[in-house]
Amino acid sequence: MPTVFEMIINGEIPSTKLYEDADIVAILDIAPKAKGHSLVISKKVYETVADCPTETLSKMMEIVKRLDARMREQLGADGTNVFINNSPASGQEVPHLHIHVVPRYKDDGLSFFPPSTKYSEGEMAEYGKKLAL
Numbered sequence: 001m002p003t004v005f006e007m008i009i010n011g012e013i014p015s016t017k018l019y020e021d022a023d024i025v026a027i028l029d030i031a032p033k034a035k036g037h038s039l040v041i042s043k044k045v046y047e048t049v050a051d052c053p054t055e056t057l058s059k060m061m062e063i064v065k066r067l068d069a070r071m072r073e074q075l076g077a078d079g080t081n082v083f084i085n086n087s088p089a090s091g092q093e094v095p096h097l098h099i100h101v102v103p104r105y106k107d108d109g110l111s112f113f114p115p116s117t118k119y120s121e122g123e124m125a126e127y128g129k130k131l132a133l
């Protein structure tokens, strides 16, 4: 079963394309968190960031940088949120790696993240040990 993004890449369903090369396509999100919300998509299907070669991620980030600049220049954005949802637990709906780029404006009231949580005594050090690379 092809992902919705494969169908877009194959021209089977329409999209508003912002960029395309041999490896990557960028489109407008159909249900934007803010007008101009864009998706940078790897043409080859990798489900999550863990599956994707670093070289491809690097190419995708180059397009993210260009979109960030374009949003500031053309939309007057004061900033952007750039994020990837990895696996359904994170909210990933389309199992085909894509980077969200959302234009942000001072005091736009958008909220993407839950409030901060707190570590109990000693817990931060435990997490630090577990995650140290």
Ligand code: AMP
Binding pocket: 004, 013, 015, 027, 028, 029, 030, 031, 032, 084, 085, 091, 092, 093, 094, 095
């Ligand atoms: P995620 O939850 O990270 O998998 O995000 C999937 C995104 O794809 C959502 O923001 C959807 O609005 C978007 N989306 C789904 N179908 C389409 C489509 N046909 N064209 C453009 N964006 C889409």
